[in-house]
Amino acid sequence: MKIETLKQIKTHLEKLNKKYNFVFSWIGLKKSDYTVFPIVISKEHEDYLKKLKLRWDDSPYGNAPVGMSIKTGEPKYSNNTLEDKKFELVYELLKEKNFLSMISIPLFNNNGQVFGAFVAYKDEINFFTQEKIEEIKKDIQEIGKDLANIFKEDMQIEERLNEYLNMLYDMITYINKGTASDVNPEYIAIDILNDLDKLLDADGSELIVYNKSDNKLELIAASDLFLENFEKHSFNIDVYGGLSPFVKHYMEKEDAANIDYEKDPYASKWFIDKGLKFINYTSINAHVYDKNTSSMLILVRKKEHWLSEIELNILKLINQALFSVFVIGKYLKDIGSLRLHIEEITTKDPLTGFYNKEMFDLFLKNEINKTISRNMPNTFSCILIDIDNFRYVNEAYGYQAGDMIIQKLADIIKTKTRNFDILARTGGDEFGIIMPDTKIQSAKLIMEDINETLKYQPISIGDIEVYINVSAGISTCLGKDEKNQDQLVCSKEEVKMFAEEALREAKRSGKSNVVIANPKNKNQSLTLSKYDLINKAINENLIEPAFQPIYDLKANTISGFEALCRIKIGNNIIYPDAFIEDAEELGLINKIDLTMIEKACARVSKLNNKDLHLFVNISAKAFKDEHFFEKIVDISKTYKMQNRLYVEITEREHLSNLENFQKVEEFLKYYGVRFVIDDFGSGYSSFLYLKFMRTEILKIDGAFVKNIVANNTDKAIVNGIDTIAKELGTKTLAEFIEDEDALKELKNIGIDYGQGYYLGRPTFDLESML
Template identity: 65%
Template sequence: MKVEAFKHIKHYLENVNKKYGFVFSWIGLRKSDYTVFPLISSKENEDYLKYVKLRWDDSPYGNAPVGMSIKTAQIQYSNDMLKDERFEPVYELLKKKKFLSMIAIPLFKDNNQVLGVFAGYSDKINFFNDEIIHSISKDVENINQELAKIYKDEIQIEEKINEYLSILYDTITYINKGTASNIDPKYLTVDVLNDLDRLLNADGSEFIIYNKTDNKVEMIVASDLFLENFSKPSFDLEMSGVLSPFLKYYMEKEHVANIDYEHDPYASKWYIEKGLKFINSTSINTYIYNKDTACMLLLARKNEMLISETELNILKLINQALFSIFVTRKYLTDIDSLRIHLEEIATKDPLTGFYNKDMFDMFLENEVKKSAARMISNAFSYILIDIDNFKYINDAYGYQAGDMVIKELSNILKSSTRASDILARIGGDEFGIIAQDTKVQSAKVIMERINERLSSQPIKLEDKKIYISLSVGISTCFEKENQSLPTSGFSDDDKAQNKRLSKVFCSKEEVKMLAEEALRKAKKSGKSSVVIASFQDNDTEYISKYELINKAISEGLIKPAFQPIFDLEDGKIIGFEALCRIEINNNIIYPDQFIEEAEDLGLINKIDLLMIRKACERISVLNKKNNSKGSLRLFVNISAKAFRDRRFFQDVVDIAKEYDMQNRLYIEITERESLSSLEKFEEIEEFLKYYGIHFVIDDFGSGYSSFLYLKFIKTEILKIDGAFVRNITKNERDRAIVSGINTTAKHLNTKTLAEFIEDEETLNALVKIGVNYGQGYHLGKPTFDLEKFFQ
């Protein structure tokens, strides 16, 4: 039934195209994640769907006709797409494709819920009128009926498949418990595959497991129909026990659907002769006992038929279940071995074999507890190691060479320490050591010897010699003065007894903080530096800052100050830059007193999000109160650490939505931050832009390759480094640089913003150059009182 339904839909689609002269049409399914899944499209111009965002949420893309049709369950159309702002991101593409008008018609399930959408495109302006819309709607009803049939079939298929999955997972459980050793899952698998063929209208299915290291097939099971149609399983086709090129190629990929076997360069002539046209498949790659093992579930069809999202999910689930059965039987007969293997994956760094960051933290906590229980200070050494200038090794020799350097250094560290010492890789180029029963002074000697060894013995990579050095910070658990200990009302003997019984030792967090501070000092001191943290009572500033930062976050003491940003052409305020402050006990603490420590402690993202939330709330209230129609923009700075956490940017989007700041929120970053991982930056930039949030390149011009960066980074605003702006009336070179930046920006359709405008002469010079926006003490100092700018 399903094959016929697809044929009918394709036939109806072709008829609609011919009847109305559409240059392109397609059918999409509404998905729960607010995207639209293209199910079938006409051949000509089908690549259009690769370049557009298909959504039905409240984003700009979701407000186009396709998204609005799904959301409103009504017909939507645009009779002049090149003048429709909703299509602005793809204007050039529309011109190229000659898409001038379009219509979107909702498709419904039997229960009248929206199932998907039909979209048709005309090369004529004002093509759609009431008569044509009514006629197209009637023709699309046939498509709707066939699509509803498919959907109904898929519900029944899912219910049946769930029964089989339940049986399969029960079998896995029995095998794990060792109570079903006499069960051969092969027969159960054949039954499942036979039913899979029937339910999904396949001409056969097979399941393969193979070892990628030696390219040998480990296991294969085929359905009865597969063997009937194709005579033998695929791994016997060319060389017995060796994977065919076709399967080898596709097993490198995950969840492959709709492989056109007839036109695929990897396909086997033998299969084509048997009439096979399409293979739908899903694959899993995993590691078992350091063997690279993979599996694939193949669904073969002689007819041209696209696999649906539901069917693909079914294949994934059954593939996982079958894989679990065979792996459990073949490799994991001893459940203890499985537990050891999983623990190793969860606790070890795969490149070095050292413990990972989470395990290192756990070991540190144990050492701190032991020190406190024994009441002994300096009982172990906590060592943090950073490879100096490791980024340049990656840039000069490539990431593969960087990995080899990490591997070689791990061998050196292992050979230079004792078996009882705990070694960990806690970051890309960062290591940690817990040296038990080792005082910090001894640990320093050990690390200095390692640096001496590295200075005289380069790491050899093929024909290259790479010299490296380490910056090292060392701390330990120490006794602190108990400030809460009562000193009045007790005799001297009682005081001494109380002090002895109430010794207070530092926490795990404090040991880490002190080591991080020592490492920071080591980096500032130059290469090969080893620094021991200071533990004196008068050197507890770093710990105090940790307590301050934690208090500011937990009690919401982050307070944004606002500096106005003006349009230099008309003198009006366009928005504000929010500057982070901490207010505690009526005292204001500035960023230079806590930002660097917050980054070291891993708390900077929490501070940034709290600051963004409070600033958005203030600007949102101001927009409503002053009837500014939401025109005021907000500029905020974030740390480079944010780029390591995708969740951070999702939180920013959520905040912008909550306070209606979409299309008004600008995030300032430096060139270095944006290019430290260009691919990741581009991905995040696209994600934020989708929700109307933009990046501003801050301090532009301060880097060595500033103009080169513009080749890769698209930004709405360039913020010119204040070092050039403040002397623009006195230094011709500075003036020329600012003028050059401004000219380049204009050619790129980018606005410019100058900071550090401190007098009228500087302001006039910037206006003459043509800089768009400005900020500085001459225009307005940072303040908590936003209202004064609108009185």
């Protein structure tokens, strides 16, 4: 029997199902990116495939029966899937579907090369005997050859069009970086459409983006051939008074299809008279801000030309990518201004306008390098400041009052320092100052002047006057090389550690004091004490997770928790800002992360609700330990947290090898552990991460969320991130939700999950939140 169309092949597939009583079968094509694309599927259980990751590489997915049959060219099967460890992660799904045995048989083209696989499932065990396998191979031999002929040209087209998809994703990245801020999305679309016409032998193509909420055309781009052959766009006020009937009708369908235009009831006489006979189209719908928006990509033809399922799927992907470019271009069109804004929020503290901790460290390193090059000690001062008893101020007057106090203190610091001094907010109630060309004795006088001002100048909060005072530690670059006493040596870590030790001494001395660091005990520097503290926390079981609830904003229920690291020594709690960075520098951070993950999993696994998810944070240092992620998998298995454990990696971390990161992500996902991008939007490489990561959740940087009600730019960025996430099938999670107005705004945008003080503060008492 000679089979010439996909419909005939699908009919043949149903006959095989009937002959062997298969409960489900499908045919997949081997793709150049090491994935397997299901191209023909029997009528039932299609949802099963959507939950699988089908590959033929050397990843755990690629070593499953389908991938192995494609790689080896031999049938691979299991006669008891529920007892087979290769199916451990999909056990529940197999059980639900009653897929008790399965087989994957490679398909060969006329040259004897594997190009895909036939896969079938049975609802009984021990079905696939060697005799039965040979019989099935014989039945599918003809279908394999015919499929190879049908898809030979399609696969070539797919590879050619993949180049354009990569170009589109690169363009998104360039726009995000600001390097293509002068590129108009319409010009990009026209270039792509012109190439599509050539590749798919069309007589023209057109992209239409339409705001249906406001009945407003947002973008229309037509290829050169389209305008040459048909003169008018599908949207033309003079001719149609709006959308053409055809576009208006099919834009609603969110589909990809072939249309006989001459027979279509919505066809326009204008285009028929110009010779239009056949159309291939794809349409998608999404919410941009709160506006219901559609994007429609149309190929027009003067003769009948049916696109295969592969070509239509590729057309849909190109439409999605072009729509993403449009979204970015629309809401980030003033990219120069946006870059300045992003730089502002990624380098500055939004509350005070001072530099943040990361920038303080960078400036300190630069100042030290300048001092070393001059070989002149005590030529700058590093000051670390801490507000005394600030926790009690927050508890007595509230966090909003606390923010006002921090702002007023920042104003005082600014008036007492010079324009070229580096001012930073390095923590919740901590400040840092770098004073170039200033000896530490002079810096001490400035700090004493600040304390004197605070002593006689209370800070007004409404009708209340609050008196505060600060403690400070001061250090500089004083070290000498042991071999060459004329050579100056020091490091950022050393200068900061001595300043921190001086600050602690100031607080121990009764607070409201200023202490200059004493570097005489250099060999017993603070590094050792921090090393001992962190080791003590690890070895004596002092690391404890505090849990903050994460809410499903649509269901208004707790969907999971984020575990936040704390060190508990008696009644004292040490927060991560005080030790995480040091743990990374001392090489102890992975021990802390693994201890945290195990303790958090142990606690959550004991809860009655087994649907609750757990979010844990890890350092980028984890990627330098080849066994770290194996240990996470072991912990997940021990506490039965598969498909419930989410690992957060901050988008600010610089991952030097994204491809290696992708392999780790696939390894974890195979064992039921998912990655989450934390602080998404805080850096320049946000959308580049999406190209390499298949994250299920984007955690939007709290800097955008905190002022979302009052700041339209923050609102636009959150909305844009959510729109793109929806296009990629990714959920969004907003942190730093601190009041009801922010919560309402996020719900209106469509954010999926949320966390913050308004919804629930971190607590050690996990059970009390349920």
